Amino acid sequence: MYGFEALTFNVHGGYLEAIVRGYRSGLLTAADYNNLCQCESLEDIKMHLSATEYGPYLQNEPSPLHTTTIVEKCTLKLVDEYKQMLCQATEPLSTFLEYITYGHMIDNVVLIVTGTLHERDVQELLEKCHPLGMFDSIATLAVAQNMRELYRLVLVDTPLAPYFSECITSEDLDDMNIEIMRNTLYKAYLEDFYRFCQKLGGATSEIMSDILAFEADRRAVNITINSIGTELTRDDRRKLYSNFGLLYPYGHEELAISEDIDQVRGVMEKYPPYQSIFSKLSYGESQMLDKAFYEEEVKRLCLSFEQQFHYGVFFAYMRLREQEIRNLMWISECVAQNQKSRVHDSVVFIF
């Protein structure tokens, strides 16, 4: 019952909620980002990061340092924290935490299938996979020739199995179909996660519904913009939109028939929460859209920490860490390529 979570939440979730709030206090602040943006080399970045919580993970790295190493070690820290939380969680929190990683699993599956299509080595692809989305039989994905085999050989044993019912066809895997497969899987995952949160009820469902609705709407806009000018038909496009969110169902109708970015902008400006995002962009510009969406997402995630006794804080923490790792990657790349003037183009401050 909404409003009375405080009475019983702490029985199973109190300790982990306090732990995740402790982790949140270790996120990099604006002062840290300012220091990092003024670094001259990757060694400076390593030195600044050693003073933060990433210290133990980076201090044993030999120089010369690569940007990929920095990102890898920071991701390792996130994975360690996630595993610590997962092994101490009980139901339904453990299921909730597992749901958070299914998005990465989908990305890993698509990565391996695409890489195999372009005839890359399986080991090399496995190293590029996101550690949060690994599952046991992932290497066998390289063997499959079409989607039906993919499902039958590997995916039926994974948590992604129920998401495949919509996209099992005997079509061969090529680039277009793989992207469609990725978006179909992600749509099924988002809807499943949304239903699960609704079942949990209370503050968790309210806060997670808001965050997931924003995610669904953002993906709808991205799918629309990316498929303008390709051979994806309108019906196919509409099939990739999730069936919840602010844009459902009328916004989806309008987005499905949009043919350029200004039409998309026209659709989105009818919705007040998204109007502020699109008003920041001048006409015809879509590069800053990603950053505007990230900023809005970060704002909503930070707001979820304002309330106690719900599971939204776990999801928000994982997403904020991922945003921080993206920031670090951007800063490292700018520093390594000596383009420090562009550093502020893509860094989203969390606090």
Next chain:
Amino acid sequence: MVGSSSSWSTALVRISPYTFAAIGIAISIGVSVLGAAWGIYITGSSLIGAAIKAPRITSKNLISVIFCEAVAIYGVIVAIILQTKLESVPSSKIYDPESLRAGYAIFASGIIVGFANLVCGLCVGIIGSSCALSDAQNSSLFVKILVIEIFGSALGLFGVIVGIIMSAQATWPSKG
């Protein structure tokens, strides 16, 4: 004696006042301890988790646990006071109006104290949990949230005061 002997009111007044008194005493201690325990576990679980990142908060935030514990102590005190009010009366006078009044007074006192302490313990526990989490992030917040807890713990005190006043008038009829 009342005329119609099969009405509910007759049944009620034929229950011995000692039953009501004993139940009142049981509720006063039992439900108070329930409230205190509930509050302590709500505070304690958050406190332990938050103290991993910020060990300095442990000693100050034990005050929240102490406020919850005080609620249980109120229940014990009132239970002891109430049980000293029990006196035996000769069996001819058990169902006198004065006896009934004494029994009901003790029962009401027990309920007042028990349930006031239950909600007080819950209130202090929830605030204590938020206090621990906020203190871990920003130590200047501790004293401000402590003020809220003090107001919360006053609720238990109100219950104890009214309960003791109720029980003061629990006079059984004198023998003879």
